[in-house]
Amino acid sequence: MKTCLVVDDSRVIRKVARRVLEDIGFEIAEAADGMEALAWCRAAMPDAVLLDWNMPVMNGIEFLRQLRGEPGGDAPKVVFCTVENSVDHIRAALEAGADEYIMKPFDGDIIQAKFAEAGLL
Numbered sequence: 835m836k837t838c839l840v841v842d843d844s845r846v847i848r849k850v851a852r853r854v855l856e857d858i859g860f861e862i863a864e865a866a867d868g869m870e871a872l873a874w875c876r877a878a879m880p881d882a883v884l885l886d887w888n889m890p891v892m893n894g895i896e897f898l899r900q901l902r903g904e905p906g907g908d909a910p911k912v913v914f915c916t917v918e919n920s921v922d923h924i925r926a927a928l929e930a931g932a933d934e935y936i937m938k939p940f941d942g943d944i945i946q947a948k949f950a951e952a953g954l955l
Contacts, residue, residue, distance in 0.1 A: 842886040868892030887916035
């Protein structure tokens with residue numbers, strides 16, 4: 835079974851994403867910020883990361899840049915899921931190594947479509 839790390843400081847968002855991703859066949863782990871997510875990845879690299887931008891301790895873009903520098907960190911498909919919708923944010927995410935970009939609020943169809951586009955389904 836493929837694993838997805840859901841990284842968001844909102845417990846509600848993590849819970850909703852967990853339900854959607856479990857329904858499409860993923861085993862889920864959760865992290866509340868980038869630092870926690872990085873520790874999780876160092877212990878067990880996931881197949882995918884659903885990543886928020888705005889978080890305490892370490893934000894999403896900082897996490898992504900560090901992840902891509904880790905051994906095996908180029909492997910996970912990273913899907914940003916954020917309220918940040920400017921072209922500059924999207925460009926920065928893609929340049930840092932994001933595979934897809936989802937706007938909040940999201941639904942199951944959007945996540946499933948983006949994960950399929952990223953080659954995860």
